[in-house]
Amino acid sequence: xxxxxxxxxxxxxxxxxxxxxxxxxxxxxxxxxxxxxxxxxxxxxxxxxxxxxxxxxxxxxxxxxxxxxxxxxxxxxxxxxxxxxxxxxxxxxxxxxxxxxxxxxxxxxxxxxxxxxxxxxxxxxxxxxxxxxxxxxxxxxxxxxxxxxxxxxxxxxxxxxxxxxxxxxxxxxxxxxxxxxxxxxxxxxxxxxxxxxxxxxxxxxxxxxxxxxxxxxxxxxxxxxxxxxxxxxxxxxxxxxxxxxxxxxxxxxxxxxxxxxxxxxxxx
Numbered sequence: 001x002x003x004x005x006x007x008x009x010x011x012x013x014x015x016x017x018x019x020x021x022x023x024x025x026x027x028x029x030x031x032x033x034x035x036x037x038x039x040x041x042x043x044x045x046x047x048x049x050x051x052x053x054x055x056x057x058x059x060x061x062x063x064x065x066x067x068x069x070x071x072x073x074x075x076x077x078x079x080x081x082x083x084x085x086x087x088x089x090x091x092x093x094x095x096x097x098x099x100x101x102x103x104x105x106x107x108x109x110x111x112x113x114x115x116x117x118x119x120x121x122x123x124x125x126x127x128x129x130x131x132x133x134x135x136x137x138x139x140x141x142x143x144x145x146x147x148x149x150x151x152x153x154x155x156x157x158x159x160x161x162x163x164x165x166x167x168x169x170x171x172x173x174x175x176x177x178x179x180x181x182x183x184x185x186x187x188x189x190x191x192x193x194x195x196x197x198x199x200x201x202x203x204x205x206x207x208x209x210x211x212x213x214x215x216x217x218x219x220x221x222x223x224x225x226x227x228x229x230x231x232x233x234x235x236x237x238x239x240x241x242x243x244x245x246x247x248x249x250x251x252x253x254x255x256x257x258x259x260x261x262x263x264x265x266x267x268x
Contacts, residue, residue, distance in 0.1 A: 001068050003232075004057035008034040016057055019065050020045060052229045052245050059235065060228030078117040079267055080108050083126075087266045088136070091126055091259040095136040103136055103212060107180070110216035114224040120234045123263045124242060125223055130259035131243065131252030132182045138215035140207075141177030141184070146251075161185060175206055179215035181222050181246070188222075195221040222246070 001012050014032035021027065025048075026041035039055040046053045049064050062068045085100050092100060111117060111125055133139050141147065143154040158164065158172030164185025166172060177184045183192060186203065193202025196217040201208065208214055223230065226245045233241035243256045 001062055003059065003236075004034055004062075006034050006036075006039050006055070013038070016062070016065065016067060017041075019067060023065075052233065052241060054241070058232035060230075060232040063228050077119075078112075079119045079122055080112055080117055083108060083122060083267055087263070088126060090266055091263045092130055092134070092136050094134060099136040103138075103180075103216070106212050106216040107219070110213075110220035113217070114220045116220060116224060116227070119264075119267060120231070121223070121227070123260050123267065124230055124234065125219065126263055127256045127260035128223065128243075128246055129180045129219065131247070131256035132177075133180060134255065138179045138210045138212065140210060141182055147172070147176065158184070164188065165190070178206065178209035180219040183209055183218055183222065192218050192221050192225075195225075 001015075002008075004013055004016060009032055011032060013034050014030045017026055017030040017032070017038060020038070020041045021030065023045065025045045026038065028037065034057075042057050042061065043053050043055040045051075045065070046055075046061055051060055051064060057065075059068065083104070085097070085104060088100050088104055089095070089097055107125070107129070111122060116122065116125060129136060141155075143152075147155050147157050149157055153169070153173065155172035155176050156169070158166055158176065159169045160166060161172070164175070165187025166175060166185055171186055175184065175186045175189050183189060189202045189206055189209070190200065193200065196214065198208075198214070202214075209218060223246065229245040230242050233239070233245060239257050239260055240250060240253060243250060243253050
């Protein structure tokens with residue numbers, strides 16, 4: 001099935017409309033025309049499933065609708081053996097080389113474990129680390145105007161972020177960004193702690209998100225969770241959409257794009 005967007009017509013549009021209707025997101029007849037109502041229904045479905053909300057029925061959305069299978073659009077040829085310290089250093093011009101030498105094996109092992117081994121997803125992971133930490137090392141988020149309002153305390157803008165699962169002080173500071181991917185918010189600490197086999201240990205002791213192996217596993221698990229949206233964005237050559245799938249916004253986009261393109265030139 002092709003990617004479907006406003007203006008498209010055909011049986012595949014009708015099939016999608018029927019599926020959206022079955023799930024309660026679309027009412028009316030299935031006319032096979034991707035108009036305003038269909039776009040609104042697609043956007044509502046995307047929002048409900050935590051997908052990138054753009055009103056386009058791309059590969060990730062079609063997969064979530066069970067209209068295509070994962071195998072329909074993923075071809076995994078491992079590039080991990082070709083990802084060397086020298087090549088990653090090109091993607092991280094400001095990072096100490098010893099950091100890359102120390103942490104890269106853990107990052108690659110974590111990506112292999114969740115089967116993110118093809119060129120696009122490996123580049124995505126490395127470029128994300130560049131955008132989030134720069135130094136190719138797991139770090140804790142520092143106070144800034146994005147997370148702290150005067151007179152403080154630090155991270156008070158996170159304290160009542162119910163979308164992150166925070167319930168008030170000191171949750172903002174306790175569950176601030178950490179690791180290679182700057183995991184943020186109590187819900188994310190719980191969700192991804194469980195995904196990497198820590199149970200509630202990460203919620204109870206959030207600082208372990210900066211330990212080498214766990215930081216790598218959390219990064220891989222988080223990207224794996226967003227895989228469909230990311231692959232869809234990359235197939236559209238939309239690095240901004242790929243970055244938004246991880247960050248929720250475009251923070252760090254310039255560093256992300258530079259790293260991705262530098263890596264694409266040397267990782268084959």
